[in-house]
Amino acid sequence: MRKWLADNLWRHAVGILVSFFALFPLYLVIISSINPTGSLQVSSFIPKEFSLNNYQKLFNDPTIPYLVWMKNTLLISAAVAILSVIIGASSAFAFSRLRFKGKRFGIQLLFLVQMFPAILALSAVYVIMERVYNFAPGYGLGTQPGLLLVYLGGAMGVNIWLLKGFVDSIPIELDEAAKVDGASAMQTYWQIFIPLAAPILAVVSLLSFIGTFNEFILARLFLVDMNSRTIAVGLQGFIGGQYSQNWGAFAAGSIIASVPIVIIFLSLQKYIISGLTAGSVKG
Amino acid sequence: MLENIFRHLPKVLKYVFLALTFSILVMFIQSAFAKKEYEIGAFLLLAVIAIAITYLTNLSIPLKFFLPGILFLSAFVIGPILYTVVMSTFQYQTGNYISKSQAIERVQMLGIAPDEANTTFDVVVGTYKNQFAILASDSLNKRYLISTTSERIDLASDLLTINENGVAIKSSDFSPATSDEIAGLDRQISTTRFKYDGDYFIMLEGSSVGAVARQVLNYKASEDKFINLVDGSQFVDNGRGNYANAGNPEDILQPGWRSPIWFSHYLDLVKDESVRSPLFTVFIWTVIFAFLTVLTQFALGLLVAIAMNKPIWGRRVYRSIFILPYAMPSIMSILIWGGMFNTEFGAINALLGTDIAWFQNATFARVAVIMVNLWLGFPYFYLITSGAMQAIPSELSEAAAIDGASPRQIFARITLPLLLKIVTPLLIASFAFNFNNFNLIYLLTGGGPRNELDGQIAGATDILISYTYKIAFGSNIQDLGLASAISVIIFIIIASISLYGVRKSKVLDSFS
Amino acid sequence: MQKKLIAKGLASTLVLALVAGLNIVPAQAADKELVVWADETRGPNLTKVFAAKGDWVSGYKITVKSFSSFDALKDAVDKATDLTGPDIIVGANDWVPTGAKNGKLAPITLPASVKARFTANNFFDLSYKGSLYGVPLDINNVAMVYNEELVKNAPKTLGEMVNYYKANKDKKKLAAGLCIAGGGTSWGAHSVLSALGGAAYRMKNGAVDSSKAPIDPADLAKNIKTYLLDANGKSNGFFPATDTGCKDNYLDGKVPFAIIGNWEWQDYMGRGFQMNLMPVPGVKAGSYGTMFGSVSGAMLTSYAAKRGVEAGAKDLLINFFASTAGATAYQSIELRPPAEKGAQSKVEFTAQQNFGKAASKAGIPQIGAILNGTTGSKSYWDLLPAFWTAVLVNGRDPLTEATKMNNYFVKNITAGVKDL
Incomplete structure (x- = not known):
């Protein structure tokens, strides 16, 4: 019994303390979302009033196309998730498995480019997409496909570390066996690498899905029309008013928006952990 | 036959896909050139050529894997970076925002001054003897006239059709334009100067108002200067993007333009104490912030992972709770935390029973920023380390245990070093991410607190990227040129540090 | 076999590319369009007003772009250029000095009859170096x-x-x-x-x-x-x-x-x-x-002239934003105190008048x-x-x-x- 205590008690202590830390802000969001005054003020930790007005507003108010925002977000995030994984995986594969001149230089460049403080590049991206709009209005500034294109700019670099770790962990003998059988690099990639990498690809696409879901600085510049906005932009609008802030609707909207991600996370958690592990094992 | 099709299916698909890509791109190239977007057209053309060479020949196998990524990277990352580098050599700030030709156009337009009495007319646009003309009425003084670019005809009111507001709407020889025609004439309406008196002319403000004015400032292209036609003063290019009075350099014409000043911004960064010293302070804090963030996130993640590394009761529940912060949209979490740190009403003070002014005190604000970032990031490291620990072969620790090592020794000597080796690349990636973690700072503290009264430009929690943003897009004076120069410097510093670190830790070795 | 396939692929690619390329020439905008940018509350309300009555300036189609927040609007205004910039911006009066210095805003001269419908302070707020850059909207x-x-x-x-x-x-x-x-x-x-x-x-x-x-x-x-x-x-x-x-x-x-x-x-x-x-x-x-009392204004941009709709934009400012009918139609939905004097008597509430009384004292x-x-x-x-x-x-x-x-x-x- 004492041994059990010594071995398990501290584990539960850590678990409970960290759970409190993790849950505390979320609890406050929930309180705010059922607070009819729409404020974030904490007068007491136990809600005195209960109302679902904030939730009803999201679905009944014709000026808040919440479901459309949700659909937009899911579409854009899913497209980015899939396309960026395709781009990222093939780059990681080439960096890991192929021999070519300037490989070291290439990976260093890719590594460094991501460190550029790109906030000023916003203006440049804006100008570029304005011009694209000028000749291809469907793909330029203010359109979802345009935003998608911009997001893909980061596809090659962002998750390369996780992916690279994974490719490195696949025994090289497999490639060599394939080579002996006369397979080209492309065939090795499609027939050996892609099936083996399925778990890590799923994780990486999930990560970029969440990343896109959260992005709001570019999205805010791009998606002006009420009906083309993403959740992040729409929700930020509740609290970014010139004079007024509507925390209640913001909190309610946030809770609903995070439900799909939380569900994905919780149902796939085993898978995610094994994917992350696979990517990071073998340094 | 069927087998043959299946064997060639990937190839067929590839060519169909390539053909589609080409057709789409060629279509875009054509419209880009038609709309005179030559740079983008040329980029797309190069892209088409690169795609054709890469995928239709076997010239370079690696490029087949890289090309899509490279194209997007060049267009939306490298291109904008180069743009930033170029902008850093320009005087590019509030007041110097547009191109020189645009600025000349604007100054010329603003150089029009109304007459003393601010005379305005109600006008009807139309034609007089087949010439573009206006029928103008001053209903108060009962003055009526027709004016074209070359002549002015005063009219007596009895010859006119005048409406209830005293505005002439019809006259012989004058045929008014229909409202649809007016829309088509927009450019002419806005730019035509109708004859009035001497150097005064009538300019239209919309399609129904005319104002008497004259050109006071006039651009002389041959000498590249503006001349004030009334007092004769001259305004010449001052080399910093403005026309300045030749007699009084302080007197400049607005708006100015972006003018190349080469390395002035960089020199300022070195020479000018007021630019250099805040930048240095911010840089130090940025490094500390990124380092502490990674350290705390990793430490807590690791602690939790160790605690959960045994099938204790309720582990699944714990695990689900721990990843919640990671799964919530981070903008929302950051803004909520911002509210929680409020001095008077925030939950943190309510919980601790204190009245700390979190965001008004430099040290507390920094603690708050790190704490929020810890909340946001520890689940990631928890997931990674717990995964990695499962992957460490158990034989090693078992062997050590047989040799009499205590669990603590096993952890310190075997598990931790192996773990660190596994997660180092991810720690570095996380450091780089937090070095530029704009959202957190921008949404949580806005970089503050900043003692404006002591002349501080940078706030206590400002990291380089939020500081740069403030210089470039802040409310007061927006200096994109200087901000670009700072970005470039930041990049050089962080790039050298990380390259050094990366080489030292041999992270990139597997790529050689 | 493979060579043949490549050749076929190449040929079909080229044909497809040519066919696609030949067909499409960018469409020209048929109607003249006036673009107004506004924030998340003013934008939708302006849209409603223009939907109810769209002929404030005949021959032009009026399009309102509503941004997700006031900050987002300011961000976009900061970055806008000739290509996709608006013709009219509905924003805060302290944007005027910056907008004028950056050449983003264009001046407008109003006739005395229109000026009489506002106070001198209203215009003062929207002026920079003696030029007026817009029409006062709400106080x-x-x-x-x-x-x-x-x-x-x-x-x-x-x-x-x-x-x-x-x-x-x-x-x-x-x-x-x-x-x-x-x-x-x-x-x-x-x-x-x-x-x-x-x-x-x-x-x-x-x-x-x-x-x-x-x-x-x-x-x-x-x-x-x-x-x-x-x-x-x-x-x-x-x-x-x-x-x-x-x-x-x-x-x-x-x-x-x-x-x-x-x-x-x-x-x-x-x-x-x-x-x-x-x-x-x-x-x-x-x-x-x-x-402080300040006005929000409908400001004229220099992009309007670039796009060849400056006269239309000025007409919209004068016929709608600065007119009693326009200000009344808009503020009876927006419910902010109108700057336009004629609309004040029609849509103002007692509460607003009390604000006005306080302001008149100090x-x-x-x-x-x-x-x-x-x-x-x-x-x-x-x-x-x-x-x-x-x-x-x-x-x-x-x-x-x-x-x-x-x-x-x-x-x-x-x-x-x-x-x-």
Whole structure:
């Protein structure tokens, strides 16, 4: 019994303390979302009033196309998730498995480019997409496909570390066996690498899905029309008013928006952990 | 036959896909050139050529894997970076925002001054003897006239059709334009100067108002200067993007333009104490912030992972709770935390029973920023380390245990070093991410607190990227040129540090 | 076999590419279009108004782009260029100096008949270096509201308010005495600074009086010590340095006095509060803290001329934004106080008139050219909140801080008056 205590008690202590830390802000969001005054003020930790007005507003108010925002977000995030994984995986594969001149230089460049403080590049991206709009209005500034294109700019670099770790962990003998059988690099990639990498690809696409879901600085510049906005932009609008802030609707909207991600996370958690592990094992 | 099709299916698909890509791109190239977007057209053309060479020949196998990524990277990352580098050599700030030709156009337009009495007319646009003309009425003084670019005809009111507001709407020889025609004439309406008196002319403000004015400032292209036609003063290019009075350099014409000043911004960064010293302070804090963030996130993640590394009761529940912060949209979490740190009403003070002014005190604000970032990031490291620990072969620790090592020794000597080796690349990636973690700072503290009264430009929690943003897009004076120069410097510093670190830790070795 | 396939592939690719390429030539816009940019509340309401009646300028189609927030609108305005920039921007009057300096806004001359429908101050707010850049839309101002259930009569001096707070702090569980619910601790709090004897600039006969320093540091410091600090030099809790939670506290009856904005009066009326509005009383009876009044405007951009719709854009400004019919149609949905005089009588509410009365006692124009600051100085918007924080939160010496603030203000005034 004492041994059990010594071995398990501290584990539960850590678990409970960290759970409190993790849950505390979320609890406050929930309180705010059922607070009819729409404020974030904490007068007491136990809600005195209960109302679902904030939730009803999201679905009944014709000026808040919440479901459309949700659909937009899911579409854009899913497209980015899939396309960026395709781009990222093939780059990681080439960096890991192929021999070519300037490989070291290439990976260093890719590594460094991501460190550029790109906030000023916003203006440049804006100008570029304005011009694209000028000749291809469907793909330029203010359109979802345009935003998608911009997001893909980061596809090659962002998750390369996780992916690279994974490719490195696949025994090289497999490639060599394939080579002996006369397979080209492309065939090795499609027939050996892609099936083996399925778990890590799923994780990486999930990560970029969440990343896109959260992005709001570019999205805010791009998606002006009420009906083309993403959740992040729409929700930020509740609290970014010139004079007024509507925390209640913001909190309610946030809770609903995070439900799909939380569900994905919780149902796939085993898978995610094994994917992350696979990517990071073998340094 | 069927087998043959299946064997060639990937190839067929590839060519169909390539053909589609080409057709789409060629279509875009054509419209880009038609709309005179030559740079983008040329980029797309190069892209088409690169795609054709890469995928239709076997010239370079690696490029087949890289090309899509490279194209997007060049267009939306490298291109904008180069743009930033170029902008850093320009005087590019509030007041110097547009191109020189645009600025000349604007100054010329603003150089029009109304007459003393601010005379305005109600006008009807139309034609007089087949010439573009206006029928103008001053209903108060009962003055009526027709004016074209070359002549002015005063009219007596009895010859006119005048409406209830005293505005002439019809006259012989004058045929008014229909409202649809007016829309088509927009450019002419806005730019035509109708004859009035001497150097005064009538300019239209919309399609129904005319104002008497004259050109006071006039651009002389041959000498590249503006001349004030009334007092004769001259305004010449001052080399910093403005026309300045030749007699009084302080007197400049607005708006100015972006003018190349080469390395002035960089020199300022070195020479000018007021630019250099805040930048240095911010840089130090940025490094500390990124380092502490990674350290705390990793430490807590690791602690939790160790605690959960045994099938204790309720582990699944714990695990689900721990990843919640990671799964919530981070903008929302950051803004909520911002509210929680409020001095008077925030939950943190309510919980601790204190009245700390979190965001008004430099040290507390920094603690708050790190704490929020810890909340946001520890689940990631928890997931990674717990995964990695499962992957460490158990034989090693078992062997050590047989040799009499205590669990603590096993952890310190075997598990931790192996773990660190596994997660180092991810720690570095996380450091780089937090070095530029704009959202957190921008949404949580806005970089503050900043003692404006002591002349501080940078706030206590400002990291380089939020500081740069403030210089470039802040409310007061927006200096994109200087901000670009700072970005470039930041990049050089962080790039050298990380390259050094990366080489030292041999992270990139597997790529050689 | 493979060679053949490649050849076939190449051929089909080229054919497809050519076919696709030949067919598509970018379509030209048929109708002339006027593009208006606005924020998340004004935008949708303008859309509604134009949907109900779209022929304010015949021959043009009016399109309103509504941004997700006021900040997002400002972001886009900062970055807009000739290519996709709007023809008219509905925004705050302090955008005018920057917009004019950057060549983004274009001047407009209005006939006397239109000018007569607004006040001179309205135009002053939207002008830079003598040129007018837009048409006034709605008036924004603040006033102090007091909770009648706590305080029976309107206070006559600041001291009276502080005494009430001290006497009832514990008994009535007051969170503060006076707080800023609307307009923030710089714009909204000018009246507090002014009630204590300071100002951003002094006005004399409708013009800026640059001969007199805006702040007498000794006087301001003395008043702050008397009214806002306790014996130890710490805040006595009467006036909080931040505006967070003020509105809720007032509505909960935990703050007797609050400065509120005229755009949010419905929230107070909705909770059964009377609009007991007045300016913040000064140190001496009969004096009041001055408050900024500002207008939002519909501003003309230089992009309109580039796109060949400048005349149409000016027509829209004159026929719709500056007309009684237009302002009435718009403000009867938007419910902000219209700047246009004809619309004022049609859509204004008693509550709004009370704001107007308070402003008439102690209103001053908001001059962006001074307040936004100059090179080497700081903006008023950043300085005043920093001052409150330094004095009320961090316990700095009021005299030193007031002196520093005054020096910046003087610098801004000297530079700013040149631009008027």
